[in-house]
Amino acid sequence: MPRTAVTLRRVTCEDAVRLYQWRTDAETVAMSDQAPPHSYADHLAWLTRRLTTSRPNLFIGMDDQDAVGTIRVDREYPAVGVLSVTVAPAVRRRGYATGLIRALCEHPCVADVVLLRATIKREIVASERAFARAGFIRTGGTATHRIYEWPVHHATQR
Numbered sequence: 001m002p003r004t005a006v007t008l009r010r011v012t013c014e015d016a017v018r019l020y021q022w023r024t025d026a027e028t029v030a031m032s033d034q035a036p037p038h039s040y041a042d043h044l045a046w047l048t049r050r051l052t053t054s055r056p057n058l059f060i061g062m063d064d065q066d067a068v069g070t071i072r073v074d075r076e077y078p079a080v081g082v083l084s085v086t087v088a089p090a091v092r093r094r095g096y097a098t099g100l101i102r103a104l105c106e107h108p109c110v111a112d113v114v115l116l117r118a119t120i121k122r123e124i125v126a127s128e129r130a131f132a133r134a135g136f137i138r139t140g141g142t143a144t145h146r147i148y149e150w151p152v153h154h155a156t157q158r
Helices: 013-023 026-031 040-051 096-105 125-133 152-157
Strands: 007-010 058-063 066-077 080-087 115-121 137-141 145-151
Touching: 007 096, 013 026, 013 040, 013 066, 058 096, 066 096, 080 096, 096 125, 115 125, 125 137, 125 145
Parallel strands: 080 115
Antiparallel strands: 007 058, 058 066, 066 080, 115 145, 137 145
């Protein structure tokens, strides 16, 4: 059985190289709807903007002392958070995506959020499974994507 217990810590400047390597990994690029940064300098500019926000929204998932991935929550509306997950290439397919999602759902940074949402490419079945295992419900989609949502009040019902 895969280990999925993950704790979160805020991303720091010291994580820049690791995040860049994960983000520019070929499989990560293929799964993402966003183009990878054009350069490391572009990545650093993006990370600096993320780290100066008043709300922490970018986290590294840890399994003991090992970094296993990153998860981000962006505000779409004041009370809706949109999730983005990347599992470290070296530990993919071990259940860490579910652990990252669960840890974020219980994190204080979403205390004022009423709904968490993920938009997943239809062909990425593993991501759909990870969100479903974390308690998200498929609520819709398009020809190319599926939408999974999780009302935050579920955290108190676990």
